Amino acid sequence: MHEQHPIGLVVEDDYRRSRLTVFFRLLLAIPHLVWFFLWTIGVLVVSIVNWLISIFTGKPPVSIHNFMCAYVRYQAHLGSYISLVGNPYPGFTGEAGEYPIDVQVPEEPVAQRRWTILIRIVLGIPALFISAALAGSTGGSFSTSAGGSNRRTSGFSGGGALLAVCAVLGWFASLARGRMPKGLRDAGAYAIGYTAQTTAYLLLVTDRYPNADPTEMLVAVTDRPPRHPVRVVGDSYDLRRSRLTVFFRILLALPHLIWLTLWGIAVLFAAIAQWFATLFTGTPARGLHRFISTYIRYRLHVAAFVLLVANPFPGFTGEAGVYPLDLEVDGPQPQNRWKTGFRIVLAIPALLVNAALGGALIAAAVLTWFYALVKGSAPWGLRNLSAYALRYDAQTNAYGFLVTDVYPHASPLEGEDPAAA
Amino acid sequence: VTRSRAALLLAFAAIWTVAIWLLWRSSVPALHLPHLDERALFPPHILHRAESYSRGVRFFWLAQTVTQLAVLGLFARYGVRWSRESAAGPIGTGMLLAMIGFALVWAAELPFSVLSVWWRHRYGLSGSYVQATIGNWFALGVQFVLLCVALAIVMRLARTRGIGNRWWLPAAPVFVGIRTLLAFVAPWLLGGSALHARYVAQLERLEHVHVPVRVLSGFSEPNAFSTGLGASRRVFLWKPILERPFTPRLDRFVLAHELGHLAHNHIWKSIGWYALFAFPLAFLIALATRSRGGMGVAEAVPLAIFVYVVLQLAFLPLENVVSRHFEAEADWSALRATHDPTAGQQLFRLFASETLEDPNPPWWDYVFLENHPTLMQRIEMTRYYAATRAP
DSSP: OOOOOSSEEEEOOOSBOOHHHHHTHHHHTHHHHHHHHHHHHHHHHHHHHHHHHHHHHSSOOHHHHHHHHHHHHHHHHHHHHHTTSSOSOOOSSOOTTSSSEEEEOOSSOOOOOHHHHHTHHHHTHHHHHHHHHHHGGGGTEEEEEETTEEEEEESSOOSSOHHHHHHHHHHHHHHHHSBOOHHHHHHHHHHHHHHHHHHHHHTTSOOSOOOOOHHHHTTTOOOOOOOOSEEEEEOTTOOBOOHHHHHTHHHHHHHHHHHHHHHHHHHHHHHHHHHHHHHHHSSOOHHHHHHHHHHHHHHHHHHHHHTTSSOSEEOSSOOTTSSSEEEEEOOOOOOOHHHHHTHHHHTHHHHHHHHHHHHHHHHHHHHHHHHHHHHSBOOHHHHHHHHHHHHHHHHHHHHHTTSOOSOOOOOSSOOOOTTTO | OHHHHHHHHHHHHHHHHHHHHHHHOOSOOOOOOOOOOHHHHSOHHHHHHHHHHHHHHHHHHHHHHHHHHHHHHHHHHHGGGGGGGEESHHHHHHHHHHHHHHHHHHHHHHHHHHHHHHHHHHTTOOOOHHIIIIIHHHHHHHHHHHHHHHHHHHHHHHTSTTTGGGTHHHHHHHHHHHHHHHHHHHHHHHOOEEOOOHHHHHHHHHHTOOOOEEEEOSOOSOOEEEEOSGGGOEEEEEGGGGSTTSOHHHHHHHHHHHHHHHHTTHHHHHHHHHHHHHHHHHHHHHHHHGGGTOTTSGGGHHHHHHHHHHHHHHHHHHHHHHHHHHHHHHHHHHHHHHOOHHHHHHHHHHHHHHTOOOSSOOHHHHHHTOSSOOHHHHHHHHHHHHHHHOO
């Protein structure tokens, strides 16, 4: 088990959302956004002073540390509010313990290695990539106008991010049900937690590198999602990577990618046949279920290999129990005919979340490639972030291809074990 | 059993010999080529440049070949250890090992590829460092795919009960089939734009070949080739050969040469030659890998690819003999179609100055590297034709 990260995420949210504030959420956040913009400018100036002092003293001054901690907390509060991860209107001071989605920070500044302070901005680049993929532009972006053309300058921002997708989907869900779906809430909280760790690292609040492991990030969340019929199993400490196969990974995977494409075409037709079978009989045909499940498992194996989530070269048959990152799929169960009939439409939100997680997956794979070439192993956090993304991808495929009618759960937490429950 | 086996072997040898005789037949008459002195045909500075450049090219080829053999030799000895990086079963693991072997060769040869480009630049020839590195990377990807297909066939057959170590017997025809399919399909994938020149129709009529003639851009060297089978037959001209200093008269000769290949069914014949050598090649690989458990197990793959590359090198002189035979026939066909030996002579002289091809390379270069007759031999043929057709 790893030592707990000094920047911890606190989640005390009860999923309830006020429909009225949800509807006007962005407008209500305008005063906060203005304040956040001003505060960010202040932080940028102070961080330079902080950096210079810290290089000489080895740790930030107490007053600046507190200022930065408040900023990190406030950023998390505001991000939570805007993305519907939290419900109440946040305060303007980044006060500790006042918001259901909070960040624990070190009370006192700690001594840090000077060389890491010196090149902190460079060291932070990989974390910024992941943060951008997870939290996008909520991490402190602002726009500037230069020379008559609008140029967007992002502090810790990125493209189509998980948090933004969860917020949009959560907005509709919260308006309809008055509650935020657990999966979207957890995924959003995870993104906010990682961004907080990245910001804290860059602002010299801590010298511990951000930890992308979703389970560790959400350790404070006690309720786990229900057990899903499609589950990823594998040892999260299986981190050894062969440098040679890492270097040539994409080329080595070419035969698999071709085979996967051909198999995918067959699966498309199988899924159409399965749709009719499930619609008429209420239960998927066993043979087609096995065929499609095997394809989804094979897809997971290939993706795990290409994206460096696992090390060995996978087999071509999608056989269960032979690959370190594997897929467990329950047998065919009766499915709701309404859900079957409108499956393609119903799958759209899951596909959006999947696409957003795909961005994080690619970013993690690129960073892991460099890391693994140097160290001969994968970073623990990125490996587990990727495993989470692959699990969601497998569940989305299983849902889309009628293996199950249980919706993919976006929570980074594993489904509850029925024995433990 | 021994007697019947000997009879069978004899029958195979007879078929093989007849097949060779059939494939070797040529429309080129017995030529008594005049011996020419290259110093009389090429200016000294061009000869010097071509010889100097070719020396470098030979060195790079030698270095690359030695590197390849050394890397694959070591890989044959120690490569099995990479099977622990696979969870794919014997066939998948075999594929991984083969790909790793070729990846290592690629990495080891990379410096020479880059140096080759530098060498070309030094002599004013074009060459891209991007192509030599990233471009090769993509080529390696294609090689991987083909390698995996080949291994999937071989290993599947070797693991089939009742076939086992005799996998080479069914595998060879399968590979011949794949080669034929590729030869048929490939021309459609190449694209290019149509060549509109008056001489095209005239030559097609003379050579009794009516095929599309396409121009491929994106190349910096003057070249041309013909390919395809049946409906897919095409002639492709690389754009630089249509540009100065090459003139339409020379292009006409080039096109006649390429149409000559098609008129004499060289693509079919090359498949025939491939079929003849596919059986012994596959048999020798099967024989060599028996000590490692045969091609049904992944452990045999590193040795198999080493043996394959060695055999390929050993067969290279034979392959070049056949290729030069075809090229000579195509040259002769071009001379008969155009009745223009002067154009042929000018063209071959230009090759020395434009591509820095050595007109008279050393014997080992001729044996291993020359898949065309030398420029001197080609010029001698044009002279011979001119002399025999002279009034």
